[in-house]
Amino acid sequence: MSLLQLNKVSKYKFDEEKEWLFRDITADISPEDHIVLIGGSGQGKSTLLRIIARLERLDDGGICLEGKASKEWKPQSWRKKVSYVAQKPVMLTGSIKNNLRTVSLLHDRPFEEELARRYMEAVGLGQLDWGKNAVDLSGGEQQRLALIRSLMLNPDILLLDEITSSLDPGSKHAVEQLLLEWVSEASSPKAYLWITHDVEQARAISNQVWFMAEGCLLEKGETTAFFEHPNTKQAKQFMSGLQTEVVKHP
Amino acid sequence: MSNMALICTLCFVAVAAFISMKQKLGLEKEILIGTLRSAVQLLFIGYVLHFVFGTSNPFFILIIITGMILVAAWNAGAKAKHISGIRLRIAITLACTEGVTMGILLGLGIIAPTPQYIIPVSGIIIGSSMIVCGLLLNRMKREMETARGEIEMLLALGATEKQAIHSSLRRSVRASMIPTIDGMKTVGLVQLPGMMTGMIVAGADPIEAVRYQILIMFVLASSAAMTAMILSLISYKLWFTKDARLLPVLPAD
Known part of the structure; x- marks a missing residue:
């Protein structure tokens, strides 16, 4: 049984204008899915993630979580299970520890310090002094801290919006490994849907690819098959564009 | 305050209007409306208060x-x-x-x-x-x-x-x-x-x-x-x- 179903999810470009940003996106997220969401800029990838996280309105269609329509869920309960991590990290004022404790303070849960420490070490932040002011961290450190803050929520589905865009290759690899382990080794069903523009990363972190173009989810399928034999002209063009970029910036 | 003294207070409005015209601020109409409104509103509330204080209801x-x-x-x-x-x-x-x-x-x-x-x-x-x-x-x-x-x-x-x-x-x-x-x-x-x-x-x-x-x-x-x-x-x-x-x-x- 799938964790989450998208049923003909559609969104207008602007609230006023009746022009579609994307239409009729139908797809499932199942336990242990490592999905990458790729596509050109302006296709609405981030908007789709924000809609799934119920931070943005959908204009048509519906979403179900655990077989229950979104309207039957309290938004807070939904977001505890389906959590969005933004590309631009936002640090709360105060220390690193204060940021790591956010979830325990919000939901009146005990702070799992050992777990937080393990995550911090896994992404290369083990040496940081937790008393340090979080806003003084570098962009890459903030990005990793924001991810761990969301992992402390222990959601079922993580929606990851280019969360390694400010990271060096080593830190990027560490984050990828942590998330792969998070999905496969958890005691409860987990999955992630990850937006990336990095083709190597997309291959490394996914077992499924969703490709957005022409205002819809043009292709979805198994990762190796997609990268080796894309079905659509748009996917081929997109891939050749990425390869050109890789040659230009090896 | 006598009625004459009250009328003389308009010279302050004239100063504001003069500056507005001289500096091309375009506020003359606003000043006129503000003057009329404040005078009418205050006179109105004055008479209302006069009445209410009299009745104490x-x-x-x-x-x-x-x-x-x-x-x-x-x-x-x-x-x-x-x-x-x-x-x-x-x-x-x-x-x-x-x-x-x-x-x-x-x-x-x-x-x-x-x-x-x-x-x-x-x-x-x-x-x-x-x-x-x-x-x-x-x-x-x-x-x-x-x-x-x-x-x-x-x-x-x-x-x-x-x-x-x-x-x-x-x-x-x-x-x-x-x-x-x-x-x-x-x-x-x-x-x-x-x-x-x-x-x-x-x-x-x-x-x-x-x-x-x-x-x-x-x-x-x-x-x-x-x-x-x-x-x-x-x-x-x-x-x-x-x-x-x-x-x-x-x-x-």
């Missing part, structure tokens, strides 16, 4: 205070007119602040229960609270842009609307109270407040005028705090949709 006092609250709520609500239901929340806030403050003033016998005291003091309380409401809403509008990332991050972690907006509300409450508190620090040194000045001009003993002004300053501090707290508590949900999403940012005016 509590029903008229209630009508005047209700009118003040409605006008103040309408005016302060213009700062966030896209927020549906904000004017009602402001009216409730002003009514609560006025009710509690006036209850304490009358209950402790600080002012006499006569229209001559109740109406002017109510005007001061409601007018000052209206400004606090406007400042709070202005700051909240800014917070909806500057702290949007923080609020949405907390929502994404499963926070309730109240948890997500708490820091923004606290900053807005603070910002709305600061002018009142600053006013308390400089009153008498920088400005002589209107009520005190009015009493002195009308022939009251300056010490007696100061005692009333102290009362007013303390009342303003408490009503600013009450107004900011009540309005923030009863209006924070209006910044969200029913399914706990932040309202979209409106284009700048």
Whole structure:
């Protein structure tokens, strides 16, 4: 049984204008899915993630979580299970520890310090002094801290919006490994849907690819098959564009 | 003040209009409308008060205070007119602040229960609270842009609307109270407040005028705090949709 179903999810470009940003996106997220969401800029990838996280309105269609329509869920309960991590990290004022404790303070849960420490070490932040002011961290450190803050929520589905865009290759690899382990080794069903523009990363972190173009989810399928034999002209063009970029910036 | 003296006060308006014309500020029409409105409104309220003081009927006092609250709520609500239901929340806030403050003033016998005291003091309380409401809403509008990332991050972690907006509300409450508190620090040194000045001009003993002004300053501090707290508590949900999403940012005016 799938964790989450998208049923003909559609969104207008602007609230006023009746022009579609994307239409009729139908797809499932199942336990242990490592999905990458790729596509050109302006296709609405981030908007789709924000809609799934119920931070943005959908204009048509519906979403179900655990077989229950979104309207039957309290938004807070939904977001505890389906959590969005933004590309631009936002640090709360105060220390690193204060940021790591956010979830325990919000939901009146005990702070799992050992777990937080393990995550911090896994992404290369083990040496940081937790008393340090979080806003003084570098962009890459903030990005990793924001991810761990969301992992402390222990959601079922993580929606990851280019969360390694400010990271060096080593830190990027560490984050990828942590998330792969998070999905496969958890005691409860987990999955992630990850937006990336990095083709190597997309291959490394996914077992499924969703490709957005022409205002819809043009292709979805198994990762190796997609990268080796894309079905659509748009996917081929997109891939050749990425390869050109890789040659230009090896 | 004689009628002639009252007419002579128009020379101050002429100065403002002259400067506007000379500097091509284009404010002549606004100055004319402002002059007419303030004269008509003040004369009207003067005659109304004259009538009410004569009758001493509590029903008229209630009508005047209700009118003040409605006008103040309408005016302060213009700062966030896209927020549906904000004017009602402001009216409730002003009514609560006025009710509690006036209850304490009358209950402790600080002012006499006569229209001559109740109406002017109510005007001061409601007018000052209206400004606090406007400042709070202005700051909240800014917070909806500057702290949007923080609020949405907390929502994404499963926070309730109240948890997500708490820091923004606290900053807005603070910002709305600061002018009142600053006013308390400089009153008498920088400005002589209107009520005190009015009493002195009308022939009251300056010490007696100061005692009333102290009362007013303390009342303003408490009503600013009450107004900011009540309005923030009863209006924070209006910044969200029913399914706990932040309202979209409106284009700048």
